[in-house]
Each structure stands twice: as structure tokens, then as C-alpha cells.
Amino acid sequence: MTPPPLRWHIHPQPDQVAAALAARIVADASRAIAARGAYTIVLPGGATPRRLFAALRDADAELGSWHVYFTDERCVPPDDPERNDTAARSIWLDRVAIPSAQIHSIPAELGADAGADAYSRQLAAIDVFDTTLLGLGDDGHTASLFPGRPSGERPDTPAALAVHGAQKPPRERVTLSTWRLAAARSVAMLVTGAGKRHAVASLGRGDALPATAVARAASPRGGMDVWLDAAAAADVVSAIESS
Ligand code: 6PG
Numbered sequence: 426m427t428p429p430p431l432r433w434h435i436h437p438q439p440d441q442v443a444a445a446l447a448a449r450i451v452a453d454a455s456r457a458i459a460a461r462g463a464y465t466i467v468l469p470g471g472a473t474p475r476r477l478f479a480a481l482r483d484a485d486a487e488l489g490s491w492h493v494y495f496t497d498e499r500c501v502p503p504d505d506p507e508r509n510d511t512a513a514r515s516i517w518l519d520r521v522a523i524p525s526a527q528i529h530s531i532p533a534e535l536g537a538d539a540g541a542d543a544y545s546r547q548l549a550a551i552d553v554f555d556t557t558l559l560g561l562g563d564d565g566h567t568a569s570l571f572p573g574r575p576s577g578e579r580p581d582t583p584a585a586l587a588v589h590g591a592q593k594p595p596r597e598r599v600t601l602s603t604w605r606l607a608a609a610r611s612v613a614m615l616v617t618g619a620g621k622r623h624a625v626a627s628l629g630r631g632d633a634l635p636a637t638a639v640a641r642a643a644s645p646r647g648g649m650d651v652w653l654d655a656a657a658a659a660d661v662v663s664a665i666e667s668s
Pocket of ligand 1: 469470471472473474496497498499509559560561562563566567568569593
């Protein structure tokens with residue numbers, strides 16, 4: 426398969442990647458607010474974005490105009506340490522002046538089906554996000570879109586999908602679908618650590634992965650920016666330099 430349009434942003438260390446991506450987000454937000462009076466960003470789950478959340482905590486931005494959504498959520502109670510929004514809130518969102526009404530957690534505590542239905546209804550009001558941020562699993566999953574599972578690539582599928590029996594525990598989840606994640610002015614993936622080098626190389630080849638599908642769906646708006654440290658980029662650096 427031909428690779429999707431990817432732009433690589435490689436920095437030696439994870440903290441440097443987080444700082445550079447945070448600066449790009451703040452600049453994008455400033456432009457969005459100047460143009461449309463608001464900025465919408467979709468945050469990823471997992472452990473990787475925690476450095477980014479810390480970098481954003483100290484950023485100088487017009488936070489009163491920011492609206493925050495989430496790529497996916499685990500079906501556990503609010504404030505559970507296993508929830509993706511718990512890390513974002515404890516490290517960043519609860520410490521800055523984004524109005525709480527503008528932080529839109531996925532109601533995954535309702536259960537996968539009811540939570541997905543409720544979030545799909547909530548997202549109907551948003552045609553295009555400004556920024557979608559994604560993580561990458563070592564098997565090529567992104568958000569809670571896992572290999573071999575329905576990923577919602579067609580725009581007539583729901584914006585949010587129920588996930589039952591996910592390969593990564595907790596097994597019950599809610600995830601934005603492929604087309605919904607890609608419906609953004611900017612799609613960016615943040616990947617760090619040697620453990621992701623093979624998944625990054627697979628994405629770079631255009632292998633059939635959920636992460637690749639999101640990048641392809643983002644092609645009409647320019648594809649996807651991949652922000653990564655040297656360890657995660659180890660298997661793609663030579664291909665990038667020769668391209
Ligand atoms: C989740 C995340 C998942 C995550 C990747 C990477 O619910 O676990 O949404 O998609 O982004 O698995 O996780 P790490 O950043 O912890 O490696």
C-alpha cells in the first residue's frame with residue numbers, strides 16, 4: 426500500500442517533542458480563535474500525552490475560547506485512574522482557565538453503547554475539529570480503534586462507536602470513529618519510546634492499520650503530522666532522509 430501523506434517531526438527526547446507540539450497547538454489555537462472565535466481540540470488517551478499536558482499547562486493561550494474533546498474513553502466511573510480524561514484533568518485541565526462546560530468528557534460510565542450514542546449526539550454540532558491528537562499502540566491501534574475491528578471509515582457511520590472486548594484492557598470502551606477523528610483541520614499523532622518503533626515503521630509503509638486509516642481519511646485536508654522522539658523514529662529515519 427502507498428503510504429498516506431505524513432509529515433514527520435522528530436526530536437531527540439520526549440520532553441522536546443512535547444514542547445514542540447505544545448507550541449504548535451498554541452499557535453494553531455491562536456489562529457483558530459482569530460478566525461472563528463473558538464478552538465476545538467481532541468485529546469488522546471494513554472500515558473504518552475502526559476508530558477504534552479504538562480507542557481500545555483504552562484502555555485500562555487486564550488483558554489476561555491478552547492473546547493476540549495476526547496478520542497476515546499474506557500467504560501469505568503468518572504475520576505477512575507483508568508479513565509483517559511483523568512490524566513488530562515489532573516495534569517492540565519483542572520489547573521487552567523478552560524471553562525468546565527467546555528471540557529466534553531465521553532460519558533463512557535453509561536456503558537459502551539449508551540456512551541457512544543450520547544457522544545455521537547454531542548458531536549453532531551461540530552462539523553470539523555481544529556486539532557485531533559492521536560496516540561499509537563504498538564499494534565497500530567489508535568484511539569480505541571483496534572486492528573481487525575470495525576473502525577467507522579464511512580461518514581455515514583456514527584461519530585462515536587461502542588467497543589466491546591477491546592484487545593487492550595479495559596475491554597469496554599467508547600471511541601471516535603475513523604472519519605470523525607480525521608474530520609479536523611489538523612491531525613497530529615504523538616509517539617515516543619523504542620517500543621513504538623515497529624508500529625511507526627508500519628505506519629510509514631502504509632500498512633493496513635487503524636492509524637493508517639485515520640491518516641488516509643485525513644488526506645483531503647493534508648494528511649497527518651507525526652510527532653516523535655528519536656527512539657520511536659529509529660526505523661523510519663533512513664526512509665525519511667532518502668525521500
Ligand atoms: C487508550 C488510548 C490508546 C493509547 C495507545 C498508546 O485508551 O489506551 O486511547 O489508544 O493512545 O494505546 O498508549 P500509550 O501512550 O500509553 O503507549
